[in-house]
Amino acid sequence: MARRKKPQLVSGVQFTGIADKGRAVGRDAEGRVIFAEGAAPGDVADVLVTRKKKGVLMGAAQAIHTLSPDRAEPFCQHFDHCGGCKWQHLNYDAQARHKERVVHDALSRIGKVDVEAMLPIKAAAQATFYRNKLEFSFSNKRWLTRAEIDSGISNQEDVLGFHPAGAFDKIIDIEKCWLQPDPSNALRNGIKALAIEQGLSFHDARAHEGFLRQVMFRITSVGETLVLLSFHEDDPKRYKPFMDELMARFPQITTLCYCINTKLNDFLYDLDMYTYAGKGYVEERLGEVRFKVGPKSFFQTNTSQAKVLYDTVVEFAGLNGTENVYDLYTGIGSIALYVAQACRQVVGIEEIPEAIADAEENARLNDIQNTVFYAGDVKDILTPEFAQRHGKPDLLITDPPRAGMHAQVVDMLLQLSAPRMVYVSCNPATQARDLQLLSSRYRVAKAQPVDMFPHTHHIENVALLELR
Numbered sequence: 465m466a467r468r469k470k471p472q473l474v475s476g477v478q479f480t481g482i483a484d485k486g487r488a489v490g491r492d493a494e495g496r497v498i499f500a501e502g503a504a505p506g507d508v509a510d511v512l513v514t515r516k517k518k519g520v521l522m523g524a525a526q527a528i529h530t531l532s533p534d535r536a537e538p539f540c541q542h543f544d545h546c547g548g549c550k551w552q553h554l555n556y557d558a559q560a561r562h563k564e565r566v567v568h569d570a571l572s573r574i575g576k577v578d579v580e581a582m583l584p585i586k587a588a589a590q591a592t593f594y595r596n597k598l599e600f601s602f603s604n605k606r607w608l609t610r611a612e613i614d615s616g617i618s619n620q621e622d623v624l625g626f627h628p629a630g631a632f633d634k635i636i637d638i639e640k641c642w643l644q645p646d647p648s649n650a651l652r653n654g655i656k657a658l659a660i661e662q663g664l665s666f667h668d669a670r671a672h673e674g675f676l677r678q679v680m681f682r683i684t685s686v687g688e689t690l691v692l693l694s695f696h697e698d699d700p701k702r703y704k705p706f707m708d709e710l711m712a713r714f715p716q717i718t719t720l721c722y723c724i725n726t727k728l729n730d731f732l733y734d735l736d737m738y739t740y741a742g743k744g745y746v747e748e749r750l751g752e753v754r755f756k757v758g759p760k761s762f763f764q765t766n767t768s769q770a771k772v773l774y775d776t777v778v779e780f781a782g783l784n785g786t787e788n789v790y791d792l793y794t795g796i797g798s799i800a801l802y803v804a805q806a807c808r809q810v811v812g813i814e815e816i817p818e819a820i821a822d823a824e825e826n827a828r829l830n831d832i833q834n835t836v837f838y839a840g841d842v843k844d845i846l847t848p849e850f851a852q853r854h855g856k857p858d859l860l861i862t863d864p865p866r867a868g869m870h871a872q873v874v875d876m877l878l879q880l881s882a883p884r885m886v887y888v889s890c891n892p893a894t895q896a897r898d899l900q901l902l903s904s905r906y907r908v909a910k911a912q913p914v915d916m917f918p919h920t921h922h923i924e925n926v927a928l929l930e931l932r
């Protein structure tokens with residue numbers, strides 16, 4: 465647990481790296497580790513320390529005495545308030561370099577893993593407009609800056625944008641977001657203007673009223689656009705004219721879906737979805753593989769870097785067409801389908817049944833006949849009997865969530881002893897822990913960091929494990 469401290473000014477902190485939530489990490493003259501907001505690696509600054517967590521000091525940079533040569537001017541007008549792209553004040557080359565270091569440090573310090581070839585990071589070719597999916601919230605209360613609050617301005621205003629960190633009932637009004645390609649900004653601003661024209665009420669999260677709640681856009685690399693609207697009430701007299709006019713004004717929308725959310729929370733993916741116009745899904749492509757992506761489907765949000773990630777998996781896998789491959793935590797089977805042409809069969813396991821239904825449908829769509837998918841927890845499905853039924857894996861691909869693999873799954877992998885494993889991870893710390901647990905039988909031949917999310921602290925890493 466973090467302990468609130470009486471604020472204390474620590475001077476001359478030298479920052480050397482990046483951490484989560486846009487915080488830089490450094491040390492003071494006594495060698496104490498300090499995480500601070502508002503700093504960048506390369507800065508020397510005084511820090512107002514307000515918390516202590518597991519012996520680490522946390523706070524915010526005050527006076528910056530030396531500015532890092534890697535600093536950059538943030539390009540987004542919402543940067544100071546929106547929590548989305550916290551590292552815009554560091555140039556992208558430096559971000560990539562520091563992310564690579566995060567992976568190296570996690571593997572060598574946390575995991576004590578001896579990596580035979582630590583490969584340089586594959587940075588993103590495109591550092592802006594790289595996301596295919598974004599969600600925005602409607603609100604009748606605009607989030608105000610400190611200066612606006614002090615000026616006495618009212619926050620009663622209909623807005624459409626993002627939640628600032630820690631505020632569920634106010635929204636930052638977004639005019640231009642640099643994350644999603646066209647027509648994302650035009651659509652969001654057009655939807656807001658149309659809603660105001662038609663006199664529709666924007667949601668009030670405190671009073672739990674207001675007709676318009678959220679909107680999600682999925683814009684794919686093949687030029688299709690899905691819009692999903694969430695309304696607070698099932699009132700066709702209001703939502704039909706709104707959606708009719710939206711389709712008339714935005715011919716770029718290839719499918720329009722909606723749902724009715726009367727719950728207190730904004731989670732949409734347990735609700736029934738209805739198609740108002742179009743086919744109810746959009747198509748996306750990774751290399752030669754086509755995917756149907758519906759309003760509820762999970763799909764990698766950075767399509768071009770997903771291809772870079774999967775190509776790394778293929779390269780590490782070194783398949784010759786004869787292998788029996790297991791793909792654990794398969795999601796909608798995207799890796800399984802991507803490698804299927806290069807091996808004998810792929811067995812995928814994923815806990816979300818809807819994702820498995822998408823995987824099966826996408827296999828049919830691509831006429832791929834050598835995949836089989838199972839819905840359930842990997843820890844329960846992957847047993848010695850399962851391996852007997854499907855044959856021992858020649859290659860095992862695993863891509864677990866941030867928490868990494870359950871200890872029981874790691875034990876099972878040690879028992880299965882596939883000759884090679886490719887471990888894809890979005891959290892180098894838990895990957896390092898799992899690699900250490902596997903090290904009794906596996907050596908780490910290669911590790912390849914891949915940046916899927918420029919201007920954030922997130923980083924993926926692909927490791928190739930070979931049986932000793």
Ligand SMILES: C[S@@+](CC[C@H](N)C(=O)[O-])C[C@H]1O[C@@H](n2cnc3c(N)ncnc32)[C@H](O)[C@@H]1O
Pocket residue numbers: 762763764793794795796797798799813814815816819840841842843863864865866890
């Ligand atoms: C990081 S995603 C990987 C998805 C997929 N490999 C891809 O590239 O799109 C992790 C997946 O693991 C699934 N998952 C999480 N815990 C699980 C568990 N215990 N058993 C099976 N699947 C799980 C999640 O639903 C999610 O689809």
